[in-house]
Amino acid sequence: MLVIASIPTFLIFGLLIWASTEDANPNSQVGVNNNLGERAVTTLIPTTFSLTTIDGMIIDSQSLHGHVVMLDFWSSWCAPCRAEAPTLSKVYKHYSTEPVQFVGVSIWDIEADVKNFHEQFDISYPVSIDQNGKLAVEYGIKGIPEKLFIDQEGNLVRKFVGPMDEPTLISIIDSLLTTEDIEK
Numbered sequence: 312m313l314v315i316a317s318i319p320t321f322l323i324f325g326l327l328i329w330a331s332t333e334d335a336n337p338n339s340q341v342g343v344n345n346n347l348g349e350r351a352v353t354t355l356i357p358t359t360f361s362l363t364t365i366d367g368m369i370i371d372s373q374s375l376h377g378h379v380v381m382l383d384f385w386s387s388w389c390a391p392c393r394a395e396a397p398t399l400s401k402v403y404k405h406y407s408t409e410p411v412q413f414v415g416v417s418i419w420d421i422e423a424d425v426k427n428f429h430e431q432f433d434i435s436y437p438v439s440i441d442q443n444g445k446l447a448v449e450y451g452i453k454g455i456p457e458k459l460f461i462d463q464e465g466n467l468v469r470k471f472v473g474p475m476d477e478p479t480l481i482s483i484i485d486s487l488l489t490t491e492d493i494e495k
Contacts (some may be wrong), residue, residue, distance in 0.1 A: 312334055324340065345438075359465075362416065362439035365426055370414060370437045372465060378412045379487040380461040381480075384452045386420050387428040392456045395474035396432035402480050403436045410437065416457060418447050424475060462487055 319424075339356075360382075361371035383399060387394035401411045414436035417425045422440060429438050441447055450459060460469035460483060469483060 323436075333405055336441045362389070362414065362437075362441075362446070363484075364439050365422065365429065368437065370439070372381075372461070374404060375407055375412050375414075375461075376465055377463050378410045378464055379484055381413045382417055382450070382461070383413060383415050384419050384447055384450070384458070385415060385456045387424040388420070389455050393432075395456055396428070396434065398475065398477050398480065400434050401433050402484070403434075403481040405481070409488060411488070414465045415439070416441050416446060418452070453466060460484075460487060464481075 359372045361369060363369055385395075387393075395493055399413065399415075402413075413436035415434065415436060417428075417438060419439045419442065420440055423440060425440055428434070458475065459467055459469045460471070462468045468487065471479075471483070
């Protein structure tokens, strides 16, 4: 009787193991990135989102239409994310008068740690917590940090894996702003 009662437990455990493999879900293996650089963008990745920031505000893709958006997936415990934070904060302030919005999405983090990170690195752009990793999986995030760039029309146009330096980040944003100006 004990063996029969244990079967559902074994089945659930087996399903969880299978679900965490790349065969079941290629987006499920999230860790700190060590294979860095720009990646091809797939049209399968959604560009719509709605997030609650650590300040309790709602930020969504609809309200950001007309802006170049950088979605930054990171965590407070990630060493490369910590090293990159001053650069992101500085570059965001550089574009304060432009139609540019950064949105930080902390993955599997503790709210107090995220708020401390936010204050420590003087981050003035919106930050939210993707506690269960749902948005990260939807966007195909394989590690942190990863950045997705959305143009002013709401199209996902660039993806960058790993920390970015200031000249590279500025170059990408400037190219997206220039592209939009040319098309108008």
